[in-house]
Amino acid sequence: MQTTYPVPARVSEGSRNIANNMAAYREVYSLAQSDPDRFWLAQTRERIAWRTKPTVGLEGGYATVAEQPFRWFSDGVLNVTESCLDRHLESHPDKTAILWEGDEPGDTRTLSYHELHEQVCRAANALRALGAQKGDRIIIYMGMVPEAAVAMLACARIGAIHSVVFGGFSADSLRDRINDCQSKIIITQDEGMRGGKTIALKSVTDDALEGTRSIEKVLVYRRTGCDLAWDESRDVWWHDAVDSADPAHEAEPMAAEDPLFILYTSGSTGTPKGVVHTCGGYITYTAFTHATVFDLRPDDVYACVADVGWITGHSYIVYGPLANGATSLMFESVPTYPDAGRYWDMIERHQVTIFYTAPTAIRALAARGDDFVSRYDRSSLRVLGTVGEPINPDAWRWYYDVVGEGRCTIVDTWWQTETGGICITPIAPTTETKPGSATLPLPGIVPIIVNEEGQPLFGPAQGRLCLAHPWPGQARTVWGDHPRYVSTYFETYKPFYFTGDGCRRDRDGYYWITGRVDDVLNVAGHRMGTAEFEAALVSIDAVAEAGVVGFPHAIKGQGVYAYVVMQAGHEPSEAMEQQLQDAVRKAIGAHAKIDRVQVVPGLPKTRSGKVMRRILRKVAEGQPEALGDISTLADPSVVEAIIAGAKT
Numbered sequence: 001m002q003t004t005y006p007v008p009a010r011v012s013e014g015s016r017n018i019a020n021n022m023a024a025y026r027e028v029y030s031l032a033q034s035d036p037d038r039f040w041l042a043q044t045r046e047r048i049a050w051r052t053k054p055t056v057g058l059e060g061g062y063a064t065v066a067e068q069p070f071r072w073f074s075d076g077v078l079n080v081t082e083s084c085l086d087r088h089l090e091s092h093p094d095k096t097a098i099l100w101e102g103d104e105p106g107d108t109r110t111l112s113y114h115e116l117h118e119q120v121c122r123a124a125n126a127l128r129a130l131g132a133q134k135g136d137r138i139i140i141y142m143g144m145v146p147e148a149a150v151a152m153l154a155c156a157r158i159g160a161i162h163s164v165v166f167g168g169f170s171a172d173s174l175r176d177r178i179n180d181c182q183s184k185i186i187i188t189q190d191e192g193m194r195g196g197k198t199i200a201l202k203s204v205t206d207d208a209l210e211g212t213r214s215i216e217k218v219l220v221y222r223r224t225g226c227d228l229a230w231d232e233s234r235d236v237w238w239h240d241a242v243d244s245a246d247p248a249h250e251a252e253p254m255a256a257e258d259p260l261f262i263l264y265t266s267g268s269t270g271t272p273k274g275v276v277h278t279c280g281g282y283i284t285y286t287a288f289t290h291a292t293v294f295d296l297r298p299d300d301v302y303a304c305v306a307d308v309g310w311i312t313g314h315s316y317i318v319y320g321p322l323a324n325g326a327t328s329l330m331f332e333s334v335p336t337y338p339d340a341g342r343y344w345d346m347i348e349r350h351q352v353t354i355f356y357t358a359p360t361a362i363r364a365l366a367a368r369g370d371d372f373v374s375r376y377d378r379s380s381l382r383v384l385g386t387v388g389e390p391i392n393p394d395a396w397r398w399y400y401d402v403v404g405e406g407r408c409t410i411v412d413t414w415w416q417t418e419t420g421g422i423c424i425t426p427i428a429p430t431t432e433t434k435p436g437s438a439t440l441p442l443p444g445i446v447p448i449i450v451n452e453e454g455q456p457l458f459g460p461a462q463g464r465l466c467l468a469h470p471w472p473g474q475a476r477t478v479w480g481d482h483p484r485y486v487s488t489y490f491e492t493y494k495p496f497y498f499t500g501d502g503c504r505r506d507r508d509g510y511y512w513i514t515g516r517v518d519d520v521l522n523v524a525g526h527r528m529g530t531a532e533f534e535a536a537l538v539s540i541d542a543v544a545e546a547g548v549v550g551f552p553h554a555i556k557g558q559g560v561y562a563y564v565v566m567q568a569g570h571e572p573s574e575a576m577e578q579q580l581q582d583a584v585r586k587a588i589g590a591h592a593k594i595d596r597v598q599v600v601p602g603l604p605k606t607r608s609g610k611v612m613r614r615i616l617r618k619v620a621e622g623q624p625e626a627l628g629d630i631s632t633l634a635d636p637s638v639v640e641a642i643i644a645g646a647k648t
């Protein structure tokens with residue numbers, strides 16, 4: 001059996017990548033490691049349109065992060081939208097910047113760089129007229145329409161800090177985010193469209209605003225034209241405010257370390273954290289990684305089918321591709337609408353050359369058979385990417401053999417909201433791949449595997465993945481709570497950044513990410529905290545306690561397993577199961593579902609009262625024989641009941 005996949009000869013022709021052979025990769029990697037400042041200053045000067053070019057690289061670092069955030073390029077001045085828009089007007093104003101494919105196949109729109117620039121300038125002027133100023137927070141709660149990208153860029157243009165909230169989040173989640181960042185304006189749309197169904201974005205926004213005080217204006221883009229409740233003093237139509245605004249706007253000069261955006265992400269404990277990315281470092285890193293990993297070429301039609309509500313959409317639909325002057329496809333629908341051929345149909349019609357999706361979609365589509373793929377012409381494809389979760393070798397091979405006809409490079413890209421961009425990945429078409437491995441670190445990324453005590457392990461090893469040195473795209477802080485940033489990422493395995501992932505390194509130095517080792521769930525590529533599920537469940541009167549863990553799921557990667565302890569006097573029932581689902585849907589959103597519920601007499605706790613989550617995990621994984629040491633349990637009989645009633 002073949003274990004490594006060599007570089008296909010045809011795709012390596014024409015690559016002008018910085019690492020177009022392995023020797024070049026090793027050389028660039030060691031340059032970046034020995035002199036990171038020099039490497040990153042050269043990258044940013046080459047790739048980014050600075051008003052004032054930076055002369056300093058990194059200041060500070062992990063050792064001093066508790067005192068203050070580390071900084072990159074701090075004497076530089078720029079506005080990221082000049083890199084994404086203005087400079088392309090000279091060389092290719094008519095090139096398609098955004099190629100939009102709507103929910104219905106063939107419902108398309110294109111925005112050239114010239115048109116996108118004009119729209120962004122209009123929206124920037126409209127936001128200013130609504131009272132937005134540099135440093136203000138603006139929430140964007142939209143579906144996948146080009147105006148979502150216009151809104152992000154318009155915020156960046158005026159120096160406002162956007163925070164995109166995925167359109168699947170509930171009113172409760174949206175309200176928490178508005179309150180956390182004290183957003184002054186929210187940009188939404190009447191309804192979203194997804195897989196033939198509508199999503200009531202404006203009415204959810206109305207609900208969310210009850211219990212908030214900071215929002216002054218709601219800017220509403222009309223997508224479907226449905227009837228809406230309207231507050232004349234607060235609500236403004238996008239079409240009234242933006243279409244009539246001046247199409248010229250002088251971008252706000254920003255310091256490199258001014259915040260560009262906040263993106264909320266789930267962790268082990270508590271409510272989601274507002275991860276902060278800054279202008280200069282983030283745009284440098286997304287431009288560099290997008291061009292390098294995918295071996296971007298001028299005529300590429302690049303399609304990332306993520307949602308702009310997640311970091312992948314920020315970095316690899318909007319900022320990276322536009323900084324690189326690429327044609328970036330935006331996809332409003334789902335992979336199975338109207339049928340499981342949708343991606344490949346779209347690839348044929350738009351002659352897509354680079355395609356980037358999640359393993360969960362690949363597994364779901366592979367399960368529907370090869371015919372949906374083979375009926376479309378995929379000969380335009382050159383690079384196929386995956387992101388969001390570990391990809392199992394079977395799904396990898398199906399992507400490589402069936403979708404890519406053995407002709408394309410697969411890039412399994414490992415990264416996180418906090419890393420801003422891709423960190424461990426093959427570089428197309430250079431890196432030899434192995435199905436299921438994210439392969440090697442990009443230049444500037446220094447992975448360290450540590451054991452549970454935090455000791456670095458060398459050579460082939462298995463343990464926890466840390467990164468040892470800052471890179472420009474790394475998040476700088478948590479909005480309003482720098483101590484939480486420090487304790488979450490930098491205190492577990494000092495002096496390293498702890499990713500929360502488990503990882504193995506093989507004899508060739510290749511990295512294999514094994515998934516989260518903390519209490520973060522990754523369900524169908526959606527990152528959610530077990531603590532958020534538990535808080536939702538115990539809010540129900542009939543529920544005394546709840547413990548939520550993940551278990552392996554063939555399509556979704558992980559499923560959600562809930563152990564529920566009933567309040568005395570309440571009996572489990574079907575109606576109660578529905579109540580549990582409703583509670584998580586209300587607290588988190590439509591993408592949060594419980595797959596299995598087990599009513600238990602109690603949770604396994606130590607004598608000091610700490611829930612032994614390891615036991616809950618092992619039982620949910622169907623491995624009750626591997627519980628390990630349970631001698632510290634307060635009441636071992638609880639474990640017997642849990643094992644006896646396990647739902648598998």
Ligand code: 7RM
Pocket residue numbers: 265310311312386387388389390391412413414415416417418438499500501513514515516522525526527
């Ligand atoms: C980009 C994104 C981050 C978590 C991360 C991992 C998992 C992401 C891969 C992966 C194995 C990959 N940001 N993850 N990519 N695991 N192989 N190629 O997904 O913040 O939403 O999630 O996702 O566990 O820590 S995220």
